[in-house]
Structures are given as C-alpha cells and as structure tokens.
Amino acid sequence: MEIIEAIPDRNEGEVTLRVKVYDENNKPVKGLQKDNFNLTVCPPKADSNTRECQTLNQADINLKIPQPEELPPGWVIVLLDFSGSMKQLDSSGGKTKLEGAIAAIRKFNQDLAKKGENTKISIVPFGKGGQNCPGNKVTKKELDNFVLAGKKKVEQTLKKLESKLNNLCAATDIYEPLRQAVQFFGNPEDSRFNLPANSNLPQSRRSIILLSDGYHSIYGERENEPELEAQDFEKMMFILKSYPNITVHTLGYGLTPEQLQQKYNLKQPPTIRDISKRGRKKSNDSASLSELAAEEFVDQKRLQQIAGVTRGIAEFSGNVESISNSLTEFLEALFDEYQINYIQPINADRGSLHNVQVSFNLPNNLVDSEREPYVFPWVSRSLPRLTRIIIFLFTLAALLGGGVIPFLLWAKSIKREYQ
Template identity: 30%
Template sequence: MKGTGKNGPIMNLKKYDFQIKLIDTNANSLVAPDEEKSYSNIKFRWKSPQDTVPDDAYIIVLFDMSGSMQCSTDLNRKGNCNKVPKGQRKYDAAIDTLKNFVEEAKTWKGKTQVSIVPFGNRVKTGNCNFSEPFVNVSPDNLNDFQNVESTELTKFLNTDLSNKTPCTATNIYESLYKSVEFLTNDSDERFYPVNREGEPTDNQPRLSIILFTDGFDTDTFNKDETIARGKQQQQIDKIATLLKKNPQLAIHTLGYGLTPKQLGQKYGLERAVNWNKDIDWGNDKTKLIPRVEYLDEQAINNISSLTNGISRIAGNSKEITESLKLFLQAILGEYEIIYKHPNPQRGRVYQVISSVNPVESNSKEYRFTVIGITAPPNIVAGAFGISIIFIGSWFIVYFLWRKELQS
C-alpha cells in the first residue's frame, strides 16, 4: 500500500502506525481472532518502502525544449535570455537535475525504466540546432526506455541533450496526450502483462509521466485568460477520457520558475501577476512582465490533479532535485503488509482494509476458492466423527452379510 499525504508520499511510518481490518461480506461482519471486534489483533508482517522491492516501473519524463529554457538560473535577473552563457541557463541546470534523478532511481530496488522525451513544436530554422523529429513526441521517442542502471541515459543527457539549444514553442497538452495514449495501450504486454489464460497478472508495472516545464502551453494560448483556460479545459477533458483506460497511471508536474506571486514581487507588484493586465504577450510596451518569465502554475496543478499526482514549483537546482526525488518516492515507494487470514471459509467473499489512523485505504475484495480446512475446528471434528460412524455402519452390515453366506 502507498502512504500519501497532502504534500506527497509519507515515507517514515512505522509498523505500529498500521492496522488491518477484515470483513466477511456474506455476514456483513468483522473477522477477528477470538471474536474480538477490532483491527489490531490481526497479526501481520511489515516492510518499509526502503525495504520493499517495488514492481517494475516505466517512467516517461517530458522535457521542455522551449526558448525560455535559455533564461538564467538566476530568476531575479532581467533581460534578454539569448545572452545567457551556456552553463548558467535553466536548461543546463535542468539537465544536471535529471542526472541526479537517474542516480537516485538506481538506489531503489526493482526494475525501473525511464524514457526522457524532449518536447516542443514550431522549431525555428536558424535558431535551433536540431530538427522537428528530435522534439516530436512520437511512439519511437516515447519508446526509448532505458534501465536506470544502463549508461545510455547518462550518455543521452551528457551528449544528445546537452548539446542542443532550446528554441521551440511549448505544446504541453499535445505532448501529454500522446504520452498517455502510449501508456494506455493495453495491447503492449510490457505495460499490461497477462498470464497464460490472458488475464492480467497480479503484479502490474507502475506507469508514470513526469512533466517538466518552465512556461505555458502555446497551442491553447490567448491574450484573454478566460478563453485560454477554456481551451485548456478542452484538452484536459480529452486526456481525462484516455486515463479512464488505466486509473492507476500517475502524472506528476514540475514547474521551473517563479510562481505568479513571486513574479509579481520581482517586478514590484504587491500581488500575483495577472494574465490579462501584466504580461507582455508580444510587443506590448504597456505591460511590465515578459512572457518568457511566466510559469502557468494553475495549468500544471490542473494536470497533476487528473491522477491525484504531485505538482511542484521549483526555483533552483536543489528544489528541482528534491521534487524529482519526491516523485520517485510516490512512484516506487510502497509499504508491504503480509497477514494470515484467521479461519477462512471457502467460497465466502472477504474485504481487507488497511488503516493509518484516521485514514483508511480502499477495500480490496477476495475469495478463497481452494483451501484445506474450510470451517472452524469444532465443525470439522463433528463432520469427521459422523463420517466414521457412517463408514463403521456399512462395515458391520458387510460383515454380517458375509458371515451369512459362509454359513
């Protein structure tokens, strides 16, 4: 089971924090040894997330290649982003944090596969040192999964990605839709393994998307915020429909920049930045704030809420690294509880609920189909005695019949 709070996964719970409740749905009553109606007397074994071997995981990292990633890591700096030297750009810092992300993933047990997918559109000839296919969120690019233990991920970050110049527009929703569509393809047995009978196996891999961006979606953009939000909602609805195919798929979002409130403080406003009033969306000298500095906090929050994922805004490398570490904990971290059902009976339907006071997990239903003793010991003993008497009676009849024939 996962322990998740308002601010992310809860990793420091102890065994005594947990309780187990079993319900006999046929009798609509609790199941407990010695007729005690409580959780705590259901004994169980327990493992922390650090000791548990997680299921296989497939993680897609959507990496923003927009021109604003050329801006300085010093978010208090103002001026032309194109003049920021390599090594001091947000782009360079973001790549370094992805290297840390890969190293952190190696410390977890289990098999974790990561695909780092640069995204963007409207590649500008002359400004970019790559072509459209590099940032096209295609099945081929999405499918470039590498085990975190492999050197291929580090090689990609150090060479293929580091040598590029971010320069695109930001097609967040289109890229996210294609990623969700890819991971909800139930014919792909890596993501949806089945047994010989064609039924899903018990240990389904964990599927996740991490969206890393520093801006706003340019495809749904409009200078009127109400219109832009309406277009965004249309895209959210399309993605939500896809997610119905796999409600377990998780989307986490990470914004690199300042919140609207922090951006307002930077430019001397005593309030959060207003989309309609404050941002220069293009050659509007009456507006104070350049669009390359605007991070759409509301949009990334709405995206992560589709799957109850985590959304974070980070203003420096340390905060980004901590956020990515938090995402890994949410994806891979899980408490393991193993218990023995007291006096199970074949054919009856039971539910199990785990709780960390006062929060309860969703119930999990199961049925015993093949077990040894299917009733309490007193009933089994009685049935056994009746069987012995029945067999003995037939033996007496047979003995008398045989004796009569011999005479």
C-alpha cells in the first residue's frame, strides 16, 4: 500500500489522501470499502503508538473512488524495443513481434482515450545502432512528443513505426533509454510532471511502459559481458530508486526461460550469463545457445526487478493477444486509486508539519503504509456562509453603535457650542 500524496486544504481544514493498494504482484486491489482502512495522524517526530497521535474514527473518514476525469493529468511513455529481433515472428506464428506490439499499443491508446481526456502518451522506439545501422537513440526531444490519447497523431506515429519493419537492425539497449525517460519525468523544473512544493494541486500521474523482446546486449563479444551488464544494471536501479513516484511497467515479449529450456533441450533455464561468450563455455552446454542469444532470449529476471523496485507490474507475453491483455492491466493500474478525506484532528500552528499513516485491514493481517508528511498552512475550517454573514452584521452593528454613532453625536454637540 502506498500514499501517493497528502494534500491539505487551507480553507476547509481538510486533508485529501491519494492512496494505492497493491497485491503481491503490484497489481491494484479493487473494491475496497471505508472500513478496510484506518488512519493515524501524528504531529512531527511522534511515535504512532503514543498518545500524541490520533487514530480517526470511521465516521470521520470519507472514501471515494475517483472517476477517470477527476484524476490529475496522466503522462505515459511507451518505450518500444526497435531491435533487429523484433522482425521475428511471435509464438503465434502469424505476426512479427513489431506488428504484434504495435497492434497492442494501438488498442491501448484507444482504451486510454475512452478513460477520459486527461492522459497523454508518447511512443518512443529505442535501439543501439552500429556499423551500417542507425539505431534509435532516446533523448529529451524524442521523449517530449506527447499527444492526447486517441488523437490521429498517435495513429500516424504507429503507422510510421510499422513501415520501418524491414529496416530493424539495432541491438537492445534497455538501461540508457529507461534512464533518460525516468530522469525526463523527474526533472524538478518541469511543472507538467513536478509541481512546486507549495502547490495545493495534485501531482500528475507518470508511468513508463518498457516493452522489450530481448536483453541488454550492447557489449559485443566481450569476455566480461555479465560483469559489465551487472554494473550497468546497478546504476539503473540507483536511478529508479531516486525517483520513487515514477512507475515503470515492464513487458517481455517472447518465450520464458522455462519455455526456451524445453524448446532447446537445455539442462536448465538460460540466464544472461549462459548466453554470454564466457557463459557458453561454462554452463548449459548446447550448440543452440548462439542462436538463442541472438534472437530469442528475453531477460525476464531483469524486467521483473525493474518493475518491482518502482511498484510496477511485470508481465511476460508470447503473442499479440497476450501482449494486449498485459497492456490492459497497465492501463487499469494507471487509473485505480482511492481518495480518502478527513478533517485535520490535531491543532497545529500555521506551517507546522504533520504525518499520516494508512493501515489496510486484511483478514489475518494489518498492512501499514509509510508515513506521508504534509504541511498544514491553515488549520481552522472556514465558517459556514450564514455564520460569516451574522458575524459581519454583528461586527458592523458594534462599530456603528460603539464608534460611528457616538462620534457623530459628539461632532454635533461641538457644532452647537460654536454656533
């Protein structure tokens, strides 16, 4: 469970929480009710078990499932593997992987548009070029190509990518494009994705979908390929952990390691070390591994790790129908969240810090979120309009009776004396 953010309302004395609840596979949990949640509000540095903290009564909590149009703007980057292996047929045998991927993205775009007009999508091909192969380098220019979901320009982009099927030749470079996309979304100076700290508006929803049919293979025939890959992967994981509010969903397109083991009669499911030059000398003794390394191995483990550290969903699909279903799950994750509202229960000075923790009741367990801090600039609720009018009238009467009228009478008496 995760508190996306806590938004205090300085006028109403109310706090709005945006909350996501996940299962063990980071898929959203739907259909929860108010009594599934407990809220504990604490002053700064207080232990949640002390008397300084206050657990709210159910009557003081309002739960809402926002409609898509009520959610803050959504931004989706689809990183599409544009390596040479995407020319190969998928497990259905009827489409190339590129055709299957584009067909699934096309449906994803249409479904996204049906959810509302507040989500934009950018489709970015990636692949590392080489001699006589231009590749597709990912930079800010390519990433910042957002179009409102469902618009004609998205379809034009997909058709343009389809037309390049016969020109695919690049190697699969997963980590650099992903790093570029994460840092692009995490740019603190871009107010589309990161609002100022004093803003009362909700933060935008940012998701990256990484679709690949291979593994990080930019090292050629170097003997220490597994070690180099491990180093680059650790650097990538550090970047992902530095931007905790950016979700990366991963989609492997191909056969699982277990399916490849069966297909090639291997001793065990292949790993990244097996398909390196050094690995082929050490384990999984099979003449088929050279072909496997070039065309069919998908690094399922790495894709799962990337998604896991960002609370994203990791899926693995072999054909266009399965790919489309996986993208539908990513779509649901983009929109499934809960909104919890409560009135600030603890008196505080303007500008003071508070913490809130949400607990989720399971049948045999209690899951706690991390504490989410927020600054409450104005604690008192606005009085009802009628009450404000009455106070204004009484204040006006007091001013007239205690100040203006006596002054007029005094001025009149002075005037008589000098007549």
